[in-house]
Amino acid sequence: MSQRLYYDDAYTTRFEARIVERLDVRGQPGIILDRTYFYPDSGGQPADTGQIGGADLVALRIRESDAAIIHVLSHAPPGDQVQCQIDWTRRFDHMQHHTGQHILTQAFVRVAGANTVGFHLSPDSVTIDLDQLGITDAVVRQAEELANQIVIENRPVTARLIQPDEAARVRIRKAPDHLATQGLRVIDIQDYDLTACGGTHVARTGEIGLIKILRLEKRGDRTRVEFRCGWRALRDYQAKHAIVAQLVSDLTCGVSELPEAVSRLQQERRAAQRTIKMLRERLIDEEAQRLLNSAHPEGSVRWIEAVFTNRDPGEIRLLGARLTRSAQVLALLATSGDKAHLVLARSADLDLDLNSALKAALAALGGGKGGGPPDMVQGGGIPADEEKVAAALRAARASLLHPR
Numbered sequence: 001m002s003q004r005l006y007y008d009d010a011y012t013t014r015f016e017a018r019i020v021e022r023l024d025v026r027g028q029p030g031i032i033l034d035r036t037y038f039y040p041d042s043g044g045q046p047a048d049t050g051q052i053g054g055a056d057l058v059a060l061r062i063r064e065s066d067a068a069i070i071h072v073l074s075h076a077p078p079g080d081q082v083q084c085q086i087d088w089t090r091r092f093d094h095m096q097h098h099t100g101q102h103i104l105t106q107a108f109v110r111v112a113g114a115n116t117v118g119f120h121l122s123p124d125s126v127t128i129d130l131d132q133l134g135i136t137d138a139v140v141r142q143a144e145e146l147a148n149q150i151v152i153e154n155r156p157v158t159a160r161l162i163q164p165d166e167a168a169r170v171r172i173r174k175a176p177d178h179l180a181t182q183g184l185r186v187i188d189i190q191d192y193d194l195t196a197c198g199g200t201h202v203a204r205t206g207e208i209g210l211i212k213i214l215r216l217e218k219r220g221d222r223t224r225v226e227f228r229c230g231w232r233a234l235r236d237y238q239a240k241h242a243i244v245a246q247l248v249s250d251l252t253c254g255v256s257e258l259p260e261a262v263s264r265l266q267q268e269r270r271a272a273q274r275t276i277k278m279l280r281e282r283l284i285d286e287e288a289q290r291l292l293n294s295a296h297p298e299g300s301v302r303w304i305e306a307v308f309t310n311r312d313p314g315e316i317r318l319l320g321a322r323l324t325r326s327a328q329v330l331a332l333l334a335t336s337g338d339k340a341h342l343v344l345a346r347s348a349d350l351d352l353d354l355n356s357a358l359k360a361a362l363a364a365l366g367g368g369k370g371g372g373p374p375d376m377v378q379g380g381g382i383p384a385d386e387e388k389v390a391a392a393l394r395a396a397r398a399s400l401l402h403p404r
Contacts, residue, residue: 002020002032002033002034002035002036002069003034003035003036004036004070004201005035005036005037006036006037006038006039007038007159007185007198009386010091010095010200010201010202010203010319012037012086013037013050013085013086013088013091014083014084014085014086014376014387015035015037015084015402016081016082016083016084017033017034017035017052017081017082017084018033018034018035018080018081018082019031019033019034019077019079019080019081019082020032020033020034020232021068021069022076024061024218025061025070025072026059028053028072028073028074029072029073029075029076030061030070030071030072030073030075031052031071031073031077031082032063032069032070032072033052033069033071033084034073036069036071036084037084037086038050038060038069038071038086039060039091039094039199039200040060040061040062040069040085041073042062042198042199043119043197043198043199044101044118044120044121044199045094045098045121045199045200046070046094046121046122047059047060048060048086048087048090048091048094049086049087049090049383050084050085050086050087051084051085052071052073052077052082052083052084052085053077053078053079053082053083053084054077055073055074055075055076056074057071057072057073057155058072058073059072061347069182083373084387090303091200092230092231093230093231093232094199094200095200095201095202095207096202096207096208096209096230096231096232097121097126097227097229097230097232098121098197098201099157099189099201099202099205099207099208099229100147100151100208100227100230101116101119101121101126101128101145101196102187102189102193102197102201102381103150103151103189103192103193103205103208103211104128104143104144104147104211104225104227105128105140105193105195106127106192106193106263107144107146107147107150108130108135108139108225110143110146110197111139111142111143111146111281112130112132112135112142112143113132114130114131114132114135114223114311115128115130115131115272116128116129116131117130117131117222120229124257126226126227126228126229126232126346127225127226127227128224128225128227129219129222129223129224129225130222130223130224131221132220132222132223133218133221133222133223133284134223135166135216135223135225139327140213140216140225140383143213144204144211144212144213147211148210148211150189150192150205151205151206151208151209151210152206153188153205153206154205154206155189155190155191155192155204155205156189156190156204157187157188157189157190157201157202157203157204157205158186158187158188158190159185159186159187159188159201160186161183161184161185161186162183162184162186162378163183163184164183164184168303170290175257177315184196185197185198186254187201188250189205189286189341207230208229208230209229209230209233209234210228210229210230210233210234211227211228211229211233212227212228212229212233212237213225213226213227213237214226214227214236217279217321222341231249236354239255240305247261247262248288251265251389263353276298280315281318284318284319284322285322286313287319288319288322288323291306291319291323291331292304292323292326292329295329299400300328301328301329301330301350302326302328302329302330303330303332303334303397304323304329304330304331304332304333305333305391305393305397306331306332306333306334307333307334307335307336307386307389307390308333308334308335308336309335309337310335310337310385311335311337312322312335313335313339313341313343316333316334316335316341316343317343317376317378318379319331319343320333320343320344320345320376321345321376323345324345324346324347324348324375324376325347326347327347327349328347328349328350329346329347329350330345330346330347330350330400331343331344331345331346332344332393332394332396332397333345333393334380334389334390334393335389336384336388337383337384337387338383339380339381339382339383340365340368340377340380340381340382340383340384340388340389340392341370341378341379341381342358342361342362342365342380342389342392342393342396343371343376343377343378344357344358344361344374344376344377344378344379344396345375345376345377346373346375347375351395352400353399353400353403354372354375354376354377354400355371355372355374355377356399356403356404357396357397357399357400358370358371358377358378358379358396359393359399360371360381360390360396360398360399361392361393361395361396361399362379362380363393363395364391364392364394365380365382365384365388365389365391365392366382366384366388367382368380368381369381
């Protein structure tokens with residue numbers, strides 16, 4: 001089994017090792033080294049990346065039979081002695097966040113008695129899951145300030161092995177199935193937190209730089225806390241500062257005035273939407289009246305057929321409703337486009353089977369789905385030009401004039 005040197009030294013990124021075994025991992029070359037600083041995926045912390053003998057490290061696997069670390073590579077390196085290089089940017093990011101997680105976890109224990117029952121670290125998200133609901137903003141602020149106080153104090157972070165009979169005073173989120181070390185490995189943040197953990201950590205809390213809580217989310221009976229540390233926290237701040245600066249410029253106001261400016265815009269938008277709705281309905285009413293005036297009577301029924309291009313289906317439904325407010329009116333309406341839409345509507349005093357007419361229209365259209373109540377049906381959803389939707393309306397008309 002490889003010597004897992006990252007347990008004692010998380011800062012070495014260049015080292016030499018000897019290949020002691022070569023194997024095939026689902027068609028890709030894998031090697032086992034006599035010693036390694038590469039950290040495998042474990043305990044919520046992703047695996048390291050880097051290069052070995054000029055080959056890219058694709059993945060790290062832990063072999064179940066003997067817990068050996070298998071380094072899966074892009075191609076097999078020549079020779080038995082290989083130079084290894086760890087991606088330090090990724091490693092240090094993990095060190096900042098894993099140590100930051102310990103600090104934040106203990107902060108929530110101290111200010112709210114909330115225990116961490118889950119930890120997730122990925123390139124896009126860093127979260128802990130707390131075993132409580134109803135975490136207030138005040139508690140979040142307290143926990144965040146305590147965590148950053150520990151960062152500012154630059155306390156030493158050390159790793160050591162203890163015997164199982166000493167574990168009662170150690171916080172253990174998930175007991176390991178087996179120990180890869182000669183004892184239980186614990187991370188000690190001086191006079192603050194003692195946690196069983198096999199991950200990589202910074203040497204002093206000041207290297208974390210900053211711990212910032214971004215948001216809380218309810219997950220069943222748990223609370224998920226998303227946060228950022230160090231460089232990620234800085235990049236998050238930079239991105240959000242750029243957004244705020246742009247808004248301040250666009251709205252010609254100060255940062256403190258942004259909430260009021262946004263609220264004013266929302267009010268103006270709602271007022272504009274009400275005005276647009278009123279004007280739209282007025283135009284639809286005028287259009288309906290024009291169509292009624294030019295309707296073709298079939299006996300006592302006024303038939304209205306109209307084909308539009310790329311028109312909003314909602315407007316067509318509204319037009320159909322307005323037309324059939326009048327007595328003895330049948331409206332066959334359609335719009336062509338990428339999603340053709342048909343609307344068949346009748347006055348309440350007419351007894352016509354619109355659903356059968358819609359089926360005939362959709363068949364002529366070449367497909368689509370639809371339905372609706374007795375006085376208004378609609379359907380479509382497939383591409384069709386004006387000629388195609390006009391043919392569909394003719395099929396609907398024929399079905400109504402000559403029902404089976």
